[in-house]
Amino acid sequence: MREDKRKNRRTKEPSAEDGPELFEKVVHINRCAKVVKGGRRFSFAALVVVGDQKGNVGFGYGKAQMVPDAIRKGTDQAKKAMHPVSISGDTIPHSILGTYDGGKVFLRPARQGTxxxxxxxxxxxxxxxxxxxxxSKSLGSNNQLSVVTATLNGLSQLRTAQEISNIRGEEVSGPKFTVEKAEVTIPEVATT
Known part of the structure; x- marks a missing residue:
């Protein structure tokens, strides 16, 4: 319960002043300590993901002395780094493995309702x-920055059938994936 409240607090709903509606999520906040003569000096780093939920997504890594400033810097950086990804319907067109440093993320399309x-x-x-x-399955490193970057790497490699056919200069062809509904009859059982 407490974990849910904390996660929800870091998700910002879009507001009118943002321009186009953007989904913002703070993935991770890291506290760093620098030891100086007078003691420890703390700074914060925030990993933020921003997207329009229509196929454009980016991430930013902001650093500052205070948490709100780090989140703001990360959000600004993420908005500048947004790029389109290929989505077919409400899933991805095919399976893909995204990698970055030690992080690997395997993404696989799923059926409606999954x-x-x-x-x-x-x-x-x-x-x-x-x-x-x-x-999805995250393999290798658990570092949030590596995992987020590996996920974006995988999404950027995705291509729909139409995009591939345009690159090759051919038309999309193949079996139609339509399933005809079979008529099912249930025999009546005689009761004695």
């Missing part, structure tokens, strides 16, 4: 991008 099966930084990026149904 939801976002992901943790922490991966979930924040996928929600900001507008993906509704996906399966």
């Amino acid at each position: 939801g976002i099966i992901a943790g922490g930084g991966v979930r924040a990026v996928l929600e900001a991008a507008g993906v509704k149904n996906i399966l």
